[in-house]
Amino acid sequence: MSTAATATGHGPAYLVKGSDPSLVAQAAHALVEQLVAGGDPSMMVEEFGGPGVDQFDVGAVIDACTTPPFLVDRRVVVVREAGQITASDAKRVVAYLADPLPTTALVLVAGGGAVNQALSKAVAGSGDVVDTSVGTGKARSQWLAEHLRGGPVRLDGPAQARLGEHLGSDMGRLAGLLDTLAAAYGRGATVTTADLEPFLGEAGALAPWDLTDAVDSGRTAPALGVLHRMLSAGESHPLVILAQLHKHYRQMLRLDGSGVTTAEQAAAVLGTRSVFPAKKALAQANRLGSARIARAVQLLAEADLDLRGTTGLSGELVVEVLVARLSRLGGQGR
Numbered sequence: 001m002s003t004a005a006t007a008t009g010h011g012p013a014y015l016v017k018g019s020d021p022s023l024v025a026q027a028a029h030a031l032v033e034q035l036v037a038g039g040d041p042s043m044m045v046e047e048f049g050g051p052g053v054d055q056f057d058v059g060a061v062i063d064a065c066t067t068p069p070f071l072v073d074r075r076v077v078v079v080r081e082a083g084q085i086t087a088s089d090a091k092r093v094v095a096y097l098a099d100p101l102p103t104t105a106l107v108l109v110a111g112g113g114a115v116n117q118a119l120s121k122a123v124a125g126s127g128d129v130v131d132t133s134v135g136t137g138k139a140r141s142q143w144l145a146e147h148l149r150g151g152p153v154r155l156d157g158p159a160q161a162r163l164g165e166h167l168g169s170d171m172g173r174l175a176g177l178l179d180t181l182a183a184a185y186g187r188g189a190t191v192t193t194a195d196l197e198p199f200l201g202e203a204g205a206l207a208p209w210d211l212t213d214a215v216d217s218g219r220t221a222p223a224l225g226v227l228h229r230m231l232s233a234g235e236s237h238p239l240v241i242l243a244q245l246h247k248h249y250r251q252m253l254r255l256d257g258s259g260v261t262t263a264e265q266a267a268a269v270l271g272t273r274s275v276f277p278a279k280k281a282l283a284q285a286n287r288l289g290s291a292r293i294a295r296a297v298q299l300l301a302e303a304d305l306d307l308r309g310t311t312g313l314s315g316e317l318v319v320e321v322l323v324a325r326l327s328r329l330g331g332q333g334r
Contacts, residue, residue, distance in 0.1 A: 018132030022172030218331025
């Protein structure tokens, strides 16, 4: 946080970002409530942009930021869909942040594309960045546990595990579900799996890597379970799932026979910034070997033709058969 934040109790600027729009919106709402601190939002908050708004005048945003508050102690200027801010307009906001008004808090809410990098750095340097990204694997479990600790009800261990499995990647549903549980059982109540089950509804969607990880593990039943979740809750079209699997095996194909031995080298070959997925692709390519990778590519090509009308099978059944065959290959590789 900046010096201004220490002096006034809030920062001059905030950036709320993340991969889930609902989590971004929830975090932005909570942040604005915190900044308003019980005051009158109609007197304190001024908003720009948002869904359905093609453009907004950055000059008006800066005017709002440089206008002293009237009858209140601070102004909160909220800019939604901040990814719409052009490079030239971002320079104007960065210039303002070099000498911000201490009674103004500027809140940039990500969306509408990537937020200008220079603007992001300026906010990080003078204010605070709120990242709502959940992450995967252990990081997702930690994120869930942290948010449950601050929730209106307490979930016992089995209930936490059941909730995490059910929500999948749809963590944006968490806050609403916890509020519902609090309304049903009372704030501070301990919720068991039996208490939780009636409120779960449909299972949440899963991320693409949940499917590829399950296929790579060589366990057909879990892989098909993930596939069914993606087809139903995630409403993923079979062609989309095929494209995700194709990308996964295309990475292995590029690494096979390349002489790459380290995760860093694999990331360079694949052109990815993150080493972790490159490391996974390299490990699985080494486990499968050239023959099985070639067989996987052949299965993908056959499934592609089937999805485009060379068979009378439904698209869901085509990808079911494909996932079962690919997972068997993964098991053989192990």
